[in-house]
Structures are given as structure tokens and as C-alpha cells.
Amino acid sequence: MRRRRARRGLAAVEMALLLPLFVSLLVFPLFLGRVFWHYTAIERAAQDAARYLSRVPLGDMNNPARAPAAAAVAGQIVAAELAELSPGSIPYGLTTLCDGQICIGVVTPSTVTVNIQLYLEDTSFSWLTWQPLPLVVEASYPYIGR
Template sequence: MNTLATGCHLRARAHHLQQGAAQRGAAAIEFALVLPILIALLYGIVTFGDLFYTQMVVTRAASDAARAVSALPKSADQNAQQEKANSVAQDSLRATYPVLPEGTNALVNGDRCTVGSAEQISIQVNFPYRGMLPAITLPVVGTVGWGNRPLVGCAVAQV
């Protein structure tokens, strides 16, 4: 009787071990199916965060340039405004990006204009964005990425 109980116990233990191995195999397959989705999600979060941050930096550069141009004397001509806007915008961008991509510039949109009772100046900063991560290709979705697109920051300042 003792040997019969031991035999049943061994068979039950062997069956339990086989189920454990099957469970581990299923977990590995589930992980292999979910991992690409998690990587794509992480990629999207990182690249969108970088794009959003860069857009904030470009908009801040436009704001800094507008503030600096609005502080110029009213007698300043368009060239002086343009030089000041480019200088201040590029200095502001260099605080975050020490090497600026070719094509980065600030444009003074027209002369000072009067809106209501106040004069205003408008600045547009163009920044050719290069993504921090390369674009990736996903099986069903195709190529995903936000790299290599122009970002524009605009600001208006009262004179």
C-alpha cells in the first residue's frame, strides 16, 4: 500500500511538472507577442516627447526674439530688426542645441504694425527638426517616426 501511494504521488508530481513547463512556454509566447507592441509604444512616447520639447524650445526662441526686437528703438529699420531677431533666436536655441541645423532662422514678419492702440511686432522662427531616434518600420503600420520636419515657432510682442 505504501508503494501504491508513492507511485500515485510520483505520477501526480510528473503531471504537475509538465503543466508548469507548458505554463512557462505559454508565458514566453505571450511575452514575444506583447514585446513589439511595448517597444513601439515606448518609441512613440520618447520620440513624441522629444518633438514636443523641441517645439517648446522653438516657440521660446521666437518669444525671446520678439521681446528683444520690441525693445529696439522705434527708429530701427527692418534690417536691424532682422539681425536682432536672428541673433537672439539662435542664442536662445543654442542654450538647448549647441549645434544648430542648417536652415535655422528667425523672420520678422513685416514692419511694426498697429493693432488697436498698440504697435506689435511678429516673429517667426523656423527650425529644421531632426528626430533623436530614426524612423522604424512596423509590420502592419509601416514606417513610424516624426523625424526631419520643419518646426515653426511664432510670437507677437507689443512695442
């Protein structure tokens, strides 16, 4: 009878020692899935904004008054697509470039690029990530507007 009680105690100690390992094996894939979900959403937003900029009519891209407005519309596309990531608490950086420079409508670009930088702060697993995780996506398309 005494051996049986000792084994019960041993099972409880083993469970107490292995439980953190099992929980961490469950938490890490959940965190990694969240990172990939955010990266995919950022990548899709950058591609959609760059695709829009690549199809803006030539008259708008050569006009110094309308080219920044087209870049602003690309920014609105990004904002709308990144709104699903969280209730708006994640700030991001957005850069729209025409041939490596800000789109100001002086020359016709050969490529348009959208760059998004986002820092993923994880409130659920803050003990796992001490600092925000930087996610950077860049999408480039050849300019085909006519």
C-alpha cells in the same frame, strides 16, 4: 511535468508577442516629450526675439542702416536659444517682419513678428518618423519703442 514545460513555453511566446507593444508604449511618450521640448524652446526663442524687436529705439527702427542690424541681433538671440536643442545639426528658418514686411527702417512699425521654422529629425526613433517633423512658431508683439 510535461504540462509545466508547455506553460513555460507559452509564457515565452506571450512575452515575445507583447514585448513590442510594451516598448512602443514607452517609446511614443519619449518621442512626444522631445517634440514638446523642441517646440517650447522654439516658442521661447521667437518670443524673446520679438520682445527685443518691439523695444528697439525708434531712431534705430526708422534708420535704414540700423533696422537690419536690429533684426540681425534678434537672429542672434534665436541662435543662442536654439543652440541647446542639439549640437547644431538642426537647421532652422528665421523671418523677422515689421508690419508684415522685412524690417528695412523705412517706416515705424506698429507690430513686429518673428517666425521660426524648424524640421525636427529624430535619429533615435527614425523608424517611427519617416520624414522630418515641421515645427513652426510665430510671435508678434506691438512695437513700443520710443
